[in-house]
């Protein structure tokens with residue numbers, strides 16, 4: 001076990017017990033003992049007042065030709081030929097990393113046109129590797145993974161970023177496994193360790209209750225998926241020029257075939273992950289009618305409608321709207337929770353939102369612990385009043 | 397059909413509490429459960445078996461205590477269970493975990509492998525697709541419905557951001573499943589009896605022929621540098637007054653935020 005307790009120094013104070021997220025420390029004979037649940041997350045090291053907990057350095061693997069790899073890449077996902085907004089956010093983050101590393105920023109675009117590739121340049125890319133092959137127009141894991149990993153093998157970037165979207169989270173792990181390198185999921189912040197050129201990848205664990213910094217020090221490329229909506233875009237520069245490199249599609253064979261693509265449209269977009277504003281409802285709405293009201297409010301704020309599991313389980317709104325541990329993780333600029341109590345499984349899906357507004361008639365509801373602005377009141381009084389006043393403001 | 401389900405034992409998030417002072421988790425006394433998504437994976441596997449006959453094997457890589465998760469799986473209709481446990485596996489990241497699981501699955505030569513969409517402790521959703529790559533078989537992530545299973549192929553619905561795709565794949569295939577797929581059953585009395593009596597196979601790195609340098613900490617390219625508490629929420633504020641005054645105050649805030 002690489003984390004050990006120095007029995008001489010340990011006083012059995014139990015400080016470490018409290019911070020261990022895995023329940024991996026027992027007290028035996030007044031001394032802390034690391035058990036087999038340990039995941040080596042290092043949470044216990046800094047809290048020990050005696051400095052009794054240490055990490056034993058195992059002989060690290062030899063770094064493999066790190067210096068052969070250079071440059072930052074962004075995988076720019078597109079849907080129906082249009083680049084997704086997460087790609088522009090990644091270019092913002094990628095530009096910053098590339099400048100710090102004094103290297104180039106490239107984008108990789110599959111199944112879209114040169115026009116879209118030029119947009120990527122105007123948003124900050126120096127180069128775009130473009131494969132226009134129409135078979136790549138619709139996302140399919142095997143051809144995407146095959147082509148991206150073969151490009152990485154040829155051009156050897158040191159960092160590859162992709163969106164933590166259904167597409168990125170499905171095929172990027174295959175790329176990482178093909179290349180036998182590390183992959184960090186769902187990052188919320190990225191920085192460079194200037195000494196080693198290592199990428200410091202920060203991501204939430206346990207639904208955002210703790211944050212972890214992850215490194216991939218000995219293999220390249222370092223690959224990360226990044227949450228939509230957390231990175232800032234660059235300024236758009238319509239005069240910016242760059243190089244487009246057309247790549248030939250090779251071996252696009254696939255054992256999976258897309259038979260049909262079905263869009264499920266609703267009046268107000270369900271696209272929770274991209275919405276700036278989410279108006280969310282829970283059991284406190286008392287029935288499906290409440291969601292009609294929330295849809296109207298969301299419409300006025302150009303937002304989407306979310307829901308707690310209780311509301312989904314009651315059948316008031318489809319599962320695609322569910323936010324939380326077993327639903328979607330969202331981080332809009334504004335999250336308005338209406339009649340939601342704030343159970344931990346709901347909070348883990350939305351507590352990283354910039355601003356949280358809670359409307360609940362119970363002043364003790366735990367949702368108020370995370371709310372930026374709290375209103376104690378009946379949703380059926382507050383929300384219609386909000387709608388009315390906003391309409392007046394907009395002169396409707 | 398010969399089916400393998402990959403399950404993980406995780407702390408029950410419903411019981412995890414946060415220490416308000418330090419912002420860290422209090423895990424003491426928190427029970428361990430089967431990862432909620434993996435419950436849907438088990439249910440899917442058992443339903444396929446009931447329709448087509450065959451066998452379901454559950455596998456997990458974890459500490460010896462993870463045996464209880466496998467017994468729970470048997471009570472839900474799983475036929476056999478294998479616990480991958482070895483000191484050499486400690487500290488595995490997703491790549492090392494996927495390698496270890498794939499070495500095990502190779503020995504079982506299943507037609508279908510089912511994983512949960514993600515595990516609720518790490519939320520990475522990487523293990524399923526990585527296992528498929530190691531096995532050199534196709535995968536479909538976010539499966540919300542199994543439409544049809546043939547001799548050599550399967551047709552499923554994959555959840556996407558704005559709807560779903562109907563995807564056909566050859567067998568063998570790996571699926572990762574979402575909650576919408578099914579409603580997990582409760583253990584039957586017969587299942588509970590079977591779970592008590594079942595022999596849980598315990599396999600080590602040597603049993604699966606895993607290369608020592610590819611498992612555990614050694615086989616893990618990613619390392620946790622440190623962990624810390626997220627920044628506490630900025631200024632919290634209860635809006636005061638009558639409902640109308642509170643609503644006005646909120647509208648003012650929304651205007652300040654340029655949301656209106």
Ligand SMILES: Cc1cc2nc3c(=O)[nH]c(=O)nc-3n(C[C@H](O)[C@H](O)[C@H](O)COP(=O)(O)OP(=O)(O)OC[C@H]3O[C@@H](n4cnc5c(N)ncnc54)[C@H](O)[C@@H]3O)c2cc1C
Nearest residue numbers: 282283284308309310324325326327339341346361362379
């Ligand atoms: C494994 C597992 C996974 C889960 N995953 C999720 C998940 O992904 N997402 C999720 O949301 N939950 C999830 N849950 C469920 C979660 O524990 C809670 O049960 C759920 O979030 C509660 O939903 P709610 O807040 O809408 O309902 P309740 O807890 O019933 O709260 C309703 C609230 O509405 C208020 N209220 C009532 N009437 C009014 C009114 N007229 N005006 C204003 N306020 C009113 C009440 O004061 C109360 O606070 C999960 C649970 C488990 C065990």
Ligand SMILES: Nc1ncnc2c1ncn2[C@@H]1O[C@H](COP(=O)(O)O)[C@@H](O)[C@H]1O
Nearest residue numbers: 402403457511512514515520521522523
């Ligand atoms: N240690 C493990 N043993 C068995 N299956 C696992 C393990 N870790 C992850 N899985 C499977 O992979 C899925 C995704 O996990 P993760 O990539 O950790 O989010 C889970 O739902 C499980 O089906």
